[in-house]
Amino acid sequence: MDKLNLESLLRKNIQKLKPYQAKEIPCKIKLDANESPFPVKLSDFISEINIHLNRYPDPEAILLRKALARKVKLSHENIMPGNGSDELIYYLILTFGGPVLYPAPTFAMYGIIAQSVGVETVECSLDNNFDINDEEFLKLIKLKKPRLIFLSSPNNPTGNTFSTDKILKIIEFAQKNSSIVVIDEAYQPFSSKKGFLPFLKDYDNLLILRTLSKIGFAGLRLGYLIGEKNFFYEINKVRLPYNVDSITQYVATEALNRFYPQIKKFICQIIKERQRLYRELLRIQKIKVYPSEANFILLQIENSKSIYRKLIKAGILVRDLSSVINNALRITIGTSEENEEFLKTIKKILGET
Numbered sequence: 001m002d003k004l005n006l007e008s009l010l011r012k013n014i015q016k017l018k019p020y021q022a023k024e025i026p027c028k029i030k031l032d033a034n035e036s037p038f039p040v041k042l043s044d045f046i047s048e049i050n051i052h053l054n055r056y057p058d059p060e061a062i063l064l065r066k067a068l069a070r071k072v073k074l075s076h077e078n079i080m081p082g083n084g085s086d087e088l089i090y091y092l093i094l095t096f097g098g099p100v101l102y103p104a105p106t107f108a109m110y111g112i113i114a115q116s117v118g119v120e121t122v123e124c125s126l127d128n129n130f131d132i133n134d135e136e137f138l139k140l141i142k143l144k145k146p147r148l149i150f151l152s153s154p155n156n157p158t159g160n161t162f163s164t165d166k167i168l169k170i171i172e173f174a175q176k177n178s179s180i181v182v183i184d185e186a187y188q189p190f191s192s193k194k195g196f197l198p199f200l201k202d203y204d205n206l207l208i209l210r211t212l213s214k215i216g217f218a219g220l221r222l223g224y225l226i227g228e229k230n231f232f233y234e235i236n237k238v239r240l241p242y243n244v245d246s247i248t249q250y251v252a253t254e255a256l257n258r259f260y261p262q263i264k265k266f267i268c269q270i271i272k273e274r275q276r277l278y279r280e281l282l283r284i285q286k287i288k289v290y291p292s293e294a295n296f297i298l299l300q301i302e303n304s305k306s307i308y309r310k311l312i313k314a315g316i317l318v319r320d321l322s323s324v325i326n327n328a329l330r331i332t333i334g335t336s337e338e339n340e341e342f343l344k345t346i347k348k349i350l351g352e353t
């Protein structure tokens with residue numbers, strides 16, 4: 001019998017794609033995925049999970065949306081939860097199509113999802129300070145008429161927030177050109193700058209995307225879109241029924257209602273550790289370190305690939321970004337012990353002890 005040639009059956013745009021994360025490298029210290037380093041157990045805030053698994057989840061996720069809405073001082077009608085913010089990016093692109101415009105480098109999934117559904121992508125390179133090149137960006141809006149614009153601020157993987165004035169200029173210009181702007185605030189909890197929630201009432205083309213993944217609940221898979229409910233009426237047309245399962249709905253609601261002070265404490269600890277790690281990295285001559293408003297730090301270092309491999313050998317996994325930014329590594333902020341171990345190891349590798 002002939003062997004099935006799967007590749008020949010792929011849709012054209014899938015043939016060119018690579019899976020987002022092909023493998024997981026086991027390491028003692030995991031500083032690669034921008035997770036929180038602080039273990040959270042269900043028993044920290046739940047004594048009993050009181051749900052019936054024989055029933056489908058609440059398709060409207062009302063209690064969860066109310067709990068999320070309270071945190072952002074809006075109505076639950078302004079909230080759409082998803083199976084991670086990735087799923088919501090997917091729904092946005094499925095609903096509105098392209099072109100999809102975003103700065104480069106940025107979070108890879110905007111491009112991957114757009115390509116996987118066969119939608120045109122347009123990239124606009126960041127300037128030398130990793131801020132938006134606003135003139136170029138506005139030109140592309142005018143020329144390409146994107147349906148969707150994604151701005152991750154703080155940006156992954158560069159760690160900086162984009163200038164508020166530039167973002168506002170883009171939102172206003174996009175509004176005139178009928179483009180939707182999604183500000184991805186996955187890392188906003190770690191930022192000293194104000195986010196864009198206060199501007200939601202001013203612009204009908206603005207949406208904000210957030211997630212619980214970076215603040216202690218990556219394993220839950222819960223992201224949420226914030227915006228006017230007319231968006232959600234349309235996005236609901238492509239949303240899979242019951243996309244947020246009962247356990248996630250229940251646990252996330254309890255976490256938001258009962259565990260929030262602890263979540264905030266963890267966030268403060270991560271910010272303090274980021275500041276300390278940044279200061280320490282500045283002192284290492286062979287490293288160029290970039291300031292960060294997120295829970296990770298970007299650095300450049302000669303022969304970054306070889307250093308990445310040496311770190312793995314020493315049991316420390318970071319993110320190799322050399323294919324995106326020359327000689328770049330991205331280090332997620334760990335516990336103080338993990339950061340100490342990382343510093344000690346990288347100094348040893350560089351001969352700067």
Ligand code: PMP
Nearest residue numbers: 084085086107156186211213223
């Ligand atoms: N947006 C940005 C900017 C991210 O960096 C990430 C995760 N790396 C996500 C969204 C996806 O987060 P989630 O776990 O909620 O799917």
